[in-house]
Amino acid sequence: MKRKILVIVIMLFATLMQSQDYSALWEGHYSYLNIKDTSRGENKIYAAAENAIFTYDINTFEIEKISTINGLSGETISTIHYSQDYGLLLIGYDNGLIEIVVDGEVNVLTVVDILDKPTIPPTNKRINHFNEYNGVVYIATDFGISVYDLTGLEFGDTYYIGDNGAQIRVEQTTVNGGYIYAACFDNNGIKQASVASDNLIDFQEWNTISGGNFVSVQEHLGSVFAVRANRRVYRIENGVLNQLTILNDPILDVKSNDDYLLITTQNDVYVYDVNFNLILNPTFNEELNTSFTSASFHSGFLYIGTESHGVLKTDIDIGISYEELHPLGPLANTPFSILAQYNSLWVTYGDYNYYHTPTPFKNQGFSRLTGDEWLNVPFENVLGARNLGQIDVNPLNASQVFISAPHFGILEVNNNEPTILYDESNSGLESLVVPSAPNYKSIRLDAKTFDTSGVLWSLTARIEEPLKSYNPDNGQWNSYDFTSLIPDGFNGEIGYNDIVIDFNNTKWIASVNNGVIVFRENNGNQQLINIALEEQNMPSAYVNTLAFDQNNQLWIGTLQGLRVLYNTGNIFQDEAIEVQSIIVEQDGLPSELLYQQAISDIEVDGANNKWVGVTGSGLFYFSSGGQETIFHFTKDNSPLPSNNIMDVSIDDDSGKVYIATDKGLLAYGSGSSGTEEDFEEAFVYPNPVRPDFNMAEKKVKFRGLPENVNIKITDIEGNLVAEAQSNVNLRYKGYHLEIDGGSAFWDGKNLGNNTVASGVYLVMLTDLDSLETKVLKIMVIR
Structure with missing residues (x-):
């Protein structure tokens, strides 16, 4: 009955609360390895990563994902709770946002009351814990306790329970024996009040039964257990705290599941029975090399959230072997640099600050997506290289990849295996030199790229010869001096962000202090200029990114705006270079x-x-x-x-x-995709178009088209259904059939604006330049 009532409430408030589902056109590639919290449902385990959720069905063993693609906010999750009575998953966030996922519903309900409340400082809105009792949820937050009615999906009172009604940090609440207990931080102790009181908004209703900093209070089979920040565990009896044990590490999570009290620290999960007897103690596993974050119990198995291996499943009667549970995904949700090339996506997780100093160091490897499969190479395998950055694939050898590691050098990867780290000791790369610290080594390198002949070009800041070339075929390194432009190599340029090479083999370099630097070798002589001045219409000398378009125009992205250089061919002859907004x-x-x-x-x-x-x-x-x-x-x-x-x-x-x-x-x-010379690679997908495919949203796609093409779609009897032509039926102009580069998109409608019926349709392609033709067939099933 409760779930039926809830559906009616959701329908009434849907226009106010529902988030959009984006799964038609978008894919989420989130990491589900760092688990913030776990909760158990009727036949599922729910696990919260930093900003996404996955579920594990304990009967079918299926894993499903819930992310921004399904309507989640993408903010940082702090806690979750599943209500079996109402079929709701409640998700709390660091910023005070609450989202609700309803069993069987596509959309996510968003609750912004705490997030938008002006009387609470933004830094004090974190959701710490959900405690469900008699149809309401007591929400422990950094400002106090809020009450949320699960039947009406609406907020009730908020309890500010500090001295004189002050806002204080409440970590967890629980109810037992007619009392509600609150574990408070900042030396506010354990507070207790009658749960039946109609005046809990009055701080005087709350009695402090013990001082100190408490991280948890949990009811378990008629008893109440409290945990101090100093690792001590107590049982509360008649308002008195009786110490039971002191654990080795700070306590992160406390839950009551069936007959077990679960206490989680970074290195251990302690499973206690009703008499507080320790019956199982899964502990740190050197092979997994991870920290624990939370734990839940369901149907004979313990599910342990970790920082780097998702959820570990273990039989509570054995507790010595783990099954790793999580969706496939990258190593982390902090991608720094990506490269989609040769049907693969490469991801790194490094970083550096405004001054291109790679700090703090990030001990993470890299990831590669091929098809639907993720390969994650951990930090332990990347030869000590930290803060991995820009990725480049050898155009003459797709299995050879070079990844920059600011401060450390360049990491070479062959067939997904890191093989060598190039630095000042084994290559032409150079470290900066600090006179006051001559032993300090740091190769300030990130920007690099390959030319068409397979030579790798890289930029290292704070040295006099920043431009380096490396030929992987013969191992030859060369260096190029910039002192004619930047006399003080150490102080004159602190970082290079990007490098692109045009068809003349001219190097265009994005720098921090010197704008766009242009370099060309001219019969053994070097040509070197830059574009950085306000008189050249540059909004900033700090250039982040460069890109050549198909018209050989250079697009320049700076810290303070966008510019275009339209005439790049005569760059060294033009005496008045000016970029355009x-x-x-x-x-x-x-x-x-x-x-x-x-x-x-x-x-x-x-x-x-x-x-x-x-x-x-x-x-x-x-x-x-x-x-x-x-x-x-x-x-x-x-x-x-x-x-x-x-x-x-x-x-x-x-x-x-x-x-x-x-x-x-x-x-x-x-x-859109790139154009082709002919129709040899032309195809249409999906084919057949099945009833569950939404043509209006997802579109039927045609790939492998020439630059100048006409497309006609007819039924099997030759009646025209749709037609489009390059440079006429442009994309997003409202046409049923649209062309964008080497791709075309059809929404499944005919000239009468009606969705086509089931049948076989002919797609007639004509190259308007060569007059070559090709016919594709597509089956539509409605």
């Missing part, structure tokens, strides 16, 4: 595109359109000239977990756009 019309007035915005990445797709990542403002998708904004994805209108875009990479074959944010990795699956 893009002027668009907004509200009838001309304005600069992305004025003063920090551009983090620029990528060019197969249609010559531009994907531009912006720190703090999400991802923009512009037409080829930048005059039209096709999409602007943010965390408010898409499944992006953050508006801070770290990197973007496009799979040229599928058109899939991979987006790295500071809170996770996603893919937008409806990007």
Whole structure:
């Protein structure tokens, strides 16, 4: 009955509370290895990673994911609780947000009352614990206790239980024997009140039965157990705390499941029976090399959340072997650099600050996605290289990859195995030299790329010869001096962010202090200039990213805006170099595109359109000239977990756009692809189009098209259903059949604006330049 009533309530409030499901066009590639909390359902275990959830069915052993793709916010999760009576999963966040996932429902319900409450400081809104009792949930927070009615899905009172009604940090609550108990921090101790009182908002109703810092209070089979921050565990009897034990490590999680009290520390899970007898003690496993975070018990098995291995499942009667449970995914939700190339996606997790100092060091390896399979190479295997950054694949040997490691050098990877770390001792790379600390070694390198002949070019800051070339075929290193442009190599340039190479083999370099640096070897002579000045229309000398488009125009992303250099061919002959801003019309007035915005990445797709990542403002998708904004994805209108875009990479074959944010990795699956010379690679998918495929949202896709093409779709009798032509039926213009680069998209509707019936349809392709033709067949099943 409770679940039926709940469905009615949800229907009444759906327009206010439901988040959107984005699974039609988006994919989430989150990491589920770092578990924040676990909870058990009727036949499932729920596990919360940093900003996503997965469920494990204890009967079918199936694992399912819940993430921003399904409507979660992408914020940092602090705690979860599953209500078996109401079929609800409650998710609490560090920022005070609460989200509710309803059994059998697609959308996620969002509760923003605490998040938006102006009387509570933003730093004090963290959700610490959910305690369900008689149809309500007592929510322990950093400001006190809030009451939430599960039947009406609405808030009741908020209890500020500190002295004189002050806001205090409450870690956990529990109810037993007619009393509600609160474990409080900041020396506020254990507080107790009558749960039946109508006046719990009065702080004087709450009695302090013990002082100190408490991290937990938990009812278990008629008894109440309390845990102090000093690792001591107590039983509360008649308002008195009786000490039971002192554990070795700080206590992170306490739960009561069936006949067991579960206490979790970073190295142990202690399983106690009703008499507080220790019956099982799973402990740190050197092979797994991870820390525990939480634990739940269900049907004879213990499920232990960890920091780096998801959930470990073990038989409570054995407790010595673990089964690792989690969805496939990358190592972490902090991608720094990504590269989609040769049907693979590479991911690293390094970082550096504004001054290009790689601190703090991050001990993480790298990840590779091939098809649906993730390969994660841990830090232990990357030869000591920390803060891994930019990835480059040898164009002449796809199994050979080079990953920059600022401070450490360049890591070479062959067939997914790290094989050598290049540094100042075994290569042409150079460390900076600090006169006051001559033994200090640091190779400030990140930006690098391959040229078409398979030579790797890299940039190292704070030295006089920053540009290095390396030929993997013969092992030869060369260095190139920049002192004619930057006389003081140590102080004159602190970092290089990007390098691109044009068809003339000219190197275009994004720097921190010197704008765009242009380098060319000219018959043994070096040509070296830069574009950095306000007189050259540069908004900032700090350049983050560079990209050449299909018209050989250079797109420049700076810390304070976007610029384009249209004439790149005569760069060394032009005496008055000037880059251009893009002027668009907004509200009838001309304005600069992305004025003063920090551009983090620029990528060019197969249609010559531009994907531009912006720190703090999400991802923009512009037409080829930048005059039209096709999409602007943010965390408010898409499944992006953050508006801070770290990197973007496009799979040229599928058109899939991979987006790295500071809170996770996603893919937008409806990007355009590059054009082809002929129809040899042309195909359509899905084929057949089955009844469960939503053509209007997901679109039927055609790939492998030439640059100038006409497409006609007819039924089997020859009646025209849809038609499109390159440069006419452009994408996102509202046509049923649209062309974008080497791709086309059909929403399944005919000329009469009706969805087509079941049947076989012919797709007639014509290359308008060569007049080559090809016919594809597609079956639609409705």
